[in-house]
Amino acid sequence: MEVSLPEDGFLVTKLDEVANWCRKNSLWPMAFATACCGIEVMATGASRHDIARFGAEAFRFSPRQCDLMIVAGRVVMKMLPVLQRIWMQMPEPKWCISMGACASSGGVFDTYAVVQGIDRFLPVDVYIPGCPPRPEQLIQAVLDLQDKVQKTGTFNAREFKNRTRPEGPKPLAMQLDMADQMVAPADFRTATRSWSAVPDVGNHAREAGR
Amino acid sequence: MPLKLADAIAAPDVEERECLWTLNFGPQHPATHTTLRLVLNLDGEVILKATPDIGFLHSGFEKLGEHLDFNQYVTIVDRMNYISPVANEIAWHQTVESLLGIDLTPRCKMIRVIFAELMRIHDHLLCCGAAALDLGAFTAFLYAFNQRELINEINEWASGQRFHPSYTRVGGLQRDVDDAWIGKVRGFLDGFIAAHNDVNKLLNRNRIFLDRCRGVGVLSKEEAINRSATGPVARASGVQRDLRRLRPYLAYDAIDFDVVCAEEGDCLARYLVRMEEMLESWKIVKWAIDNLPGGPVNAEIDGRMVLPNQLSVYRSIEGLIHHFELNMTNRKWKPPVEELYTATESPNGELGFHIVSDGGPCAWRVRTRPPSFIHFSLFPFLAEGHAVGDVAAILGSLNIIAAELDR
């Protein structure tokens, strides 16, 4: 997270600070709870690990009223367009926390249906590892996000205008070829590893790549 | 009181009436318990037809079962009915152990019984709490979650993880429990009855809760059986079937407990059955923890099927070889080339696993018999004729866990 010298004047930066302070202390989460991590989100909202202490109590279920989307749980290909639509419905400024191993990278599910990390398709601000992460980790992520908001936020969301590329995963340093890209743990007799052995199911699936 | 369809509305040309409209409920909706979608055809507020659309959490669990071996797959099975994780593990390893022909030690069976019943309490607390939350009663949810945190602590004390412990292994458990764990379980038992009473006081005579649940979503006994309902959903309709009595497994044949049933089959009956089942589970855990046998927790058999304990792996060559044999990819178990279906009475209903084995350490096919999937197919039948506001009550009473629904 880079903190650069403010280019704007004193009034604007002071406004930024005040806006950031207000926003960070009253983040309204939209719990996009799909699976097990959703239960930990509920546990974080419950009485023992109380997220209300950090201002993020108001779990509104309408995306129009939220500014923090917590993607908790695995996102499968049928759900991803829904996730994207909800992200688009949220008004700026908005942030996204990818909670759990499944949302961050696919987790234990390297299967045909699970998206291997929502950051391929959505801009994510904070990642939380864990399967599922403890409520304390979620609270730490909210605190980290509050730091991020305080340091890099602006009152008119101008910090986003220069970012034009999707914040997807970085390409691997070593390019794996097709045969190595399909990982089937502990099994070397499984179904086809090469594309030519399966009948053509349509060019779009092949051209899209993995 | 729920609205009922008047006879005039059930006319043959009902689809052409202009006042009919379609409401999309989900998949992102607080009352849908994570990702389910319902397309409701409505006449005003009355549901004429409810069409569920599922698959928003389908992750390929069954395909993964063909690639992970019997000890690795327990981590995946945990993540099915994620509100009662150890119950899934117990069901999975029961099928594997039956397939391999392994008998468990008495201590292992009793600990698994304790976990199975604690998970039943865990599941029912969430179900009743979330059902209450969907109907507007937030405090009951918080009380239930507080008790669940105590059970999470018990999980953590036994295995290290508060949620998804992956505690069972083929032939035994990950590790044995100690006196501190027993103390924790007793502590939980001491405080549970008071918390249960609190939830009772909040809900059982609460006029709003009763009006929203009584007579809503009635499932008759014949329909329950015809539509393959099991567990509390079926028992609330009068089906007296509990696998712990019908086909006793683990140590259940030695334990005295009652099977809770009701007759009305509405949402209130399902809620009350779950609340009573928690008390029965409490009794079982109390008896089991008082009568916990000593001895080893892993089955001591030849054939190198059960993971050896850590001390013998590091201190003896036999233990080391044994550990190697069970972990190297071209060794491990050699089950018979057969298929087997066994089931347990999980908190949600009959949770069964059907393993097709080809003789290798990974199953050829793993099929989960998912109670949530089958119960959600009841929903269109139950919701017909009710108002939109009853959808939350019916969904909450069926206890649909999306991960088990979609796998």
Add this chain to the structure above:
Amino acid sequence: MSEAVVSTHTPFADLAVETITAGLEGALGLATGSLKRSSFRDNHRIQVDPPCLGRALLALREAGMDLLIDLAAADYLGYPDAEHRYGVWYILENTSTGTRIMVRTWADDPSPSLPSAFDIWRGSDWMEREVYDLLGIEFTGHPDLRRILMPDEFAGHPLRKDYPLSGMGERHHFVPLARDES
């Protein structure tokens, strides 16, 4: 195995299951002992051919097997000694007596299909849809046989053995949203 073959199989040790099986053979017009039986641990399995499947399931329902516990299938492509590609099983139980029985049948490429049990046990509704979705076996007579778990536009049947675990690129075939346009 067809109806004309007269081969007698050893009866089940469990008397209740054997009675039901003998009753089924009678209802189907087969000689006693002609249906292939097998047992493993506590599972008792009867093999029924697809042409007789509809009548067999109805006869079993009328004999008291009122609970359909599970309906599922597997792809046996590459399985040792497999005669047919798809194996389908129906696990039935009699709720009054507790007797449980498994009916096994089979289907083959190029267009695997079986009669639907929709009218016999309504619980088979979604179970058949799932088998159709994940394995491609059609159930004739099912009023609404469409995909249930995979998206409607998905092509392919994931649980088949020739479909790879990590899929064929469908899971990432979406448009990424950049920060500035969302």
